[in-house]
Amino acid sequence: MSKIFVDACFGKDTQYTPVWMMRQAGRYLPEYMEVRKEAGNFLNLCHNPKLAAEVTLQPVNIVGVDAAILFSDILVVPNEMGMKLDFLVGEGPVFEKPIKNEVDLDALLGGEEAALKLTYVYKTIKIIKEQLADDKALIGFTGAPWTLATYMIEGEGTKTYNICKKMMYSNPELLHKILAKVTEVVKLYMEKQIEAGIDVVQIFDSWAAAIEPAKYNEFSWKYMVEIADYLKAKYPHVPIIMFPKGIPGFLDEVYGNFDVFGVDWSTPMGYAKEKLGDRYVLQGNMEPCRLYSKEATTECVEALQKIMGGKRHIFNLGHGILPDVPVENAKHFIRECHRVSKK
Amino acid sequence: MSKIFVDACFGKDTQYTPVWMMRQAGRYLPEYMEVRKEAGNFLNLCHNPKLAAEVTLQPVNIVGVDAAILFSDILVVPNEMGMKLDFLVGEGPVFEKPIKNEVDLDALLGGEEAALKLTYVYKTIKIIKEQLADDKALIGFTGAPWTLATYMIEGEGTKTYNICKKMMYSNPELLHKILAKVTEVVKLYMEKQIEAGIDVVQIFDSWAAAIEPAKYNEFSWKYMVEIADYLKAKYPHVPIIMFPKGIPGFLDEVYGNFDVFGVDWSTPMGYAKEKLGDRYVLQGNMEPCRLYSKEATTECVEALQKIMGGKRHIFNLGHGILPDVPVENAKHFIRECHRVSKK
Numbered sequence: 001m002s003k004i005f006v007d008a009c010f011g012k013d014t015q016y017t018p019v020w021m022m023r024q025a026g027r028y029l030p031e032y033m034e035v036r037k038e039a040g041n042f043l044n045l046c047h048n049p050k051l052a053a054e055v056t057l058q059p060v061n062i063v064g065v066d067a068a069i070l071f072s073d074i075l076v077v078p079n080e081m082g083m084k085l086d087f088l089v090g091e092g093p094v095f096e097k098p099i100k101n102e103v104d105l106d107a108l109l110g111g112e113e114a115a116l117k118l119t120y121v122y123k124t125i126k127i128i129k130e131q132l133a134d135d136k137a138l139i140g141f142t143g144a145p146w147t148l149a150t151y152m153i154e155g156e157g158t159k160t161y162n163i164c165k166k167m168m169y170s171n172p173e174l175l176h177k178i179l180a181k182v183t184e185v186v187k188l189y190m191e192k193q194i195e196a197g198i199d200v201v202q203i204f205d206s207w208a209a210a211i212e213p214a215k216y217n218e219f220s221w222k223y224m225v226e227i228a229d230y231l232k233a234k235y236p237h238v239p240i241i242m243f244p245k246g247i248p249g250f251l252d253e254v255y256g257n258f259d260v261f262g263v264d265w266s267t268p269m270g271y272a273k274e275k276l277g278d279r280y281v282l283q284g285n286m287e288p289c290r291l292y293s294k295e296a297t298t299e300c301v302e303a304l305q306k307i308m309g310g311k312r313h314i315f316n317l318g319h320g321i322l323p324d325v326p327v328e329n330a331k332h333f334i335r336e337c338h339r340v341s342k343k
Numbered sequence: 344m345s346k347i348f349v350d351a352c353f354g355k356d357t358q359y360t361p362v363w364m365m366r367q368a369g370r371y372l373p374e375y376m377e378v379r380k381e382a383g384n385f386l387n388l389c390h391n392p393k394l395a396a397e398v399t400l401q402p403v404n405i406v407g408v409d410a411a412i413l414f415s416d417i418l419v420v421p422n423e424m425g426m427k428l429d430f431l432v433g434e435g436p437v438f439e440k441p442i443k444n445e446v447d448l449d450a451l452l453g454g455e456e457a458a459l460k461l462t463y464v465y466k467t468i469k470i471i472k473e474q475l476a477d478d479k480a481l482i483g484f485t486g487a488p489w490t491l492a493t494y495m496i497e498g499e500g501t502k503t504y505n506i507c508k509k510m511m512y513s514n515p516e517l518l519h520k521i522l523a524k525v526t527e528v529v530k531l532y533m534e535k536q537i538e539a540g541i542d543v544v545q546i547f548d549s550w551a552a553a554i555e556p557a558k559y560n561e562f563s564w565k566y567m568v569e570i571a572d573y574l575k576a577k578y579p580h581v582p583i584i585m586f587p588k589g590i591p592g593f594l595d596e597v598y599g600n601f602d603v604f605g606v607d608w609s610t611p612m613g614y615a616k617e618k619l620g621d622r623y624v625l626q627g628n629m630e631p632c633r634l635y636s637k638e639a640t641t642e643c644v645e646a647l648q649k650i651m652g653g654k655r656h657i658f659n660l661g662h663g664i665l666p667d668v669p670v671e672n673a674k675h676f677i678r679e680c681h682r683v684s685k686k
Binding site: 160213247 | 512589592608609632646661
């Protein structure tokens, strides 16, 4: 059965413009909170294929999105490379022993060895696919090597990225070695996700905006191009969505073998269309806080439809949905996207 | 005596391109740490004209910048409007009682009453001017009403701004009332800073990027234009620098009675020049982390000089200097800016 979401990723005409929401399997859903409580904590939920599959499917069934996205976390990759990971309440992810030098890096598992340790993810995908309706797509994902490396080097979330950047400007060779090792794992990880059944790949470069424009290609973009080229050579039928958050200043310079470009909410959609619309299908980009108001949601969905005209577009938020959004408003968003774009 | 920095703000030809650094009176300087220790804590230092003047002058004397910037904090404004403020170690600024409704807002001092409570700032300015060399400029500053409002509404720094944004989309009238009240105070505050002796005004819209492009003018930019129009009508000889951080996606849309536009490091300087170079003198924009390496610093200074050609430009960082930068590297940055631009 043809999946409207996959068709839209390839820029084909569809009966309406499909929609999903970043972080759609998340805390705004009471049903998610129930399962998370059962799992004990966030990482346990990522590690439990049955429960992870359950929360992945919730937004499809409850909210009516056109695609499910695998419930997991980008940091399972460095975690399975051998870096001990904790999620501290109120503080976010913390790696016990950040990478300081080549010895630390060499101690980590690479390539196939690391990718094989992520079996619980591939199991989750198989369970989801058994239960997901044939006309809905499943998105698998990974963090971009740069975004993963920021956590691996800083040891936790950061506002200034100053440890990474000291490395970038003073010891770029070491940073490249880290990025190259992560890239090898990510390639195989995404390959195995595809083999397990995902229909679409999304690469999150959540911390793209932490690199100055003059260095972005060297330290992030080129590694994502390498991943895309690797996957496209083997799986041309699997669309790849690239989401580099916060780089509106140099959209002219980002070329690569991706099908869809995720537009964050800080980038005006008309501007993104002008710069990238011929090159990529565009995904996005409602400001997630508009979900606090149905009126503000409808206003934005109509404006986006007017700009994109129902062509080469996938509706989404421009960032993740927040935990305190009423479920009713999320449903309203999905309904409105379908309503305005129906042919 | 003519001040090269003021001339450069007005786009006049100067013998070299002047330079200063955001947060130049700060923790990377051992001499600053001494004075801060003497003051006891950060707010005490802001409140002590003699010590605040001393740290304001340090980077001029130690590092060789062409302009001093008043040592203070943007949050003294809401603080003197009546909001109790603490700086918690490791957590940043916290207001005890954030604004939740109109009653909370009405309880705050406005206009002249609030501006008069900031006497310690005007005293600091007078002390600085007595000691500052005639050819150096003193920059006074304020936070933009929007940026101040985010703290007044959230009660502290935030990643998501979700309380502000709930207000923006669900109760925009209240948000506008807050912004209007803050704007009135800021106008008089900057007027009194000018009367006390500052040579240049800088408005920091540090959280500009927290507003989606479609709402930026309504909730931030237009209030800054109002402030600039008010000051320009009375003090046309005082240049105004506008620094809205992180809005490269819609530079076409920002018109106003400002002389200088501060370019953050996420915006490529060539792109900013193309979009804004005829409209404003441009200030910026070296990525602050380049200060970790002298080579990376020189590379960027030379690239900026090549783009700007020594015309309608002020050298600066694209954000504040970080506490762990070696003083020697900061001096190197200043020397390099002077070297490459000397006529």
